[in-house]
Amino acid sequence: MRGTIMKGIGGFYYVNTDRGIIECRARGKFRYNGLSPMVGDEVEIKLERDQGIIDEICPRISQLKRPAVANVTQALVVFAFNHPEINEDLLNKFLISCEFNNLKPIVCFNKLDLADEEKKLDVIDMIRNTGYEVIFLKAKEGYGIYKVREKLKDNITVLCGPSGVGKSTILNAICGKELMETGQISHKLNRGKHTTRHSEIIELENGFIVDTPGFSSLDIGHITKDKLQYCFPEFIEFIGICKFTGCVHHKEPDCAVKSALYNDKINKRRYDFYVKTLNEISSKKKY
Ligand SMILES: Nc1nc2c(ncn2[C@@H]2O[C@H](COP(=O)(O)OP(=O)(O)OP(=O)(O)O)[C@@H](O)[C@H]2O)c(=O)[nH]1
Ligand SMILES: [Mg+2]
Ligand SMILES: [Zn+2]
Structure with a gap:
């Protein structure tokens, strides 16, 4: 069978x-x-x-280690405007991990009702520059959920992100039923309480969605230095134009990626995260 x-x-x-x-x-x-x-x-x-x-x-068409799921076709990378705060490095790591595993990420910023001052606009600008799709949600009220529903057709979609950002709340809002338990945020620590303990696939009318446990760190140290650049989709159009073959867009002269950075075509925070990760790979430091 x-x-x-x-x-x-x-x-x-x-x-x-x-x-x-x-x-x-x-x-x-x-x-x-x-x-x-x-x-x-x-x-x-x-x-x-x-x-x-x-x-x-059976052979897998895709495989994510964290969260551990096979055969998904796209990922909803979920972060909350507040409670818990956006962890920008973790967000970038999720995106890199999706690219590395050939998955299409869609970034969901939830708890729009808790968005306050302007500091988060930088993060949104940063993501917009990557070309990834962004969806804003107030999952508890159902706001924006129709946009997520539209993306699910014929896909196996995984919800991933830290604990407490509202992944299970989003799933319940999509289904219109309390299928998954949702949890409170620890006010002392301003983070979720790891309510979802195992990954679970839910069948919808037009696709499948996988709820997963949240986590607060992700190891991308297995990605090699030469592959890392391809995990930044906004770099791709420039990569072939660099003067030196094998350019990793860091200290080399006549680098098209760096020119794009100086001309504001590549977001500085993303580039800085790229260099930081590159250095971490070089020093073989695991994180
Ligand atoms: N203010 C506000 N709270 C929300 C929203 N969406 C979800 N929450 C609340 O955030 C808390 C955590 O939601 P969950 O859905 O359990 O979060 P999760 O991402 O599944 O967390 P884990 O299962 O621990 O990984 C709950 O108390 C939700 O009611 C929203 O749009 N606005
Ligand atoms: Mg959950
Ligand atoms: Zn270069």
Whole structure:
């Protein structure tokens, strides 16, 4: 039998098949292969004494490590204007991770009702310069949710972002039902309380959406120096014009990316984040 892993909890996988959801365990061989089933995986399963066993994992069209999901086609990268505050580096890391994994990101800024002063406009300008699509939401009131709904058709969309930004609230607003539990923000720490504990796929009329647990750090140290530049879509049109082949757009002369930066075609904060990441990769420092 074939099916899709809808969620995984404590070593059990819940596989959606023609015969409904079947609770499965994974065959031990996966452990030895270093391959483990992920939410979103297409799998072959067998029934052994009423227990479902995952036998094979079909090749993945995409794979994100954090959040751990397979076969998604796009990511809604969610941050909140406030409670918790936007972590700009983390936002950039999510975007880089999406590019590296060939996923289309859409940036959602939620809790527009809590947006106060102008300092956040810089972040919005920065994202606009990248060419990524931006959606503003007040998920609790349902404001802007129709724009997210429009993006879901024929896609498997993953919601990712820190804890407490409103990912589960967005999912519930899309479905019109309280399918996922939502949690309060810790006022002392101004961050979420990790309400969602496991990733879960929800089937919609026209696509699938995956809710995931929030997290506050992301390691992109596995991306090599020469590949990093391709994770910045706004650099691409300039990369081929640099004087030196193999230019990493840092200290080299006659660099088209740097010219674009000086001519305000590339956002300075994004470029600075690029250099910072480049240096971190060079010094092999993990973060
Ligand atoms: N003011 C305001 N609060 C919101 C909005 N959207 C969500 N919230 C609140 O933010 C809190 C956290 O929302 P969740 O949906 O649980 O956040 P999450 O991203 O799923 O968090 P984790 O599951 O911990 O990763 C809840 O108290 C929501 O009611 C909004 O647009 N405005
Ligand atoms: Mg949640
Ligand atoms: Zn260059």
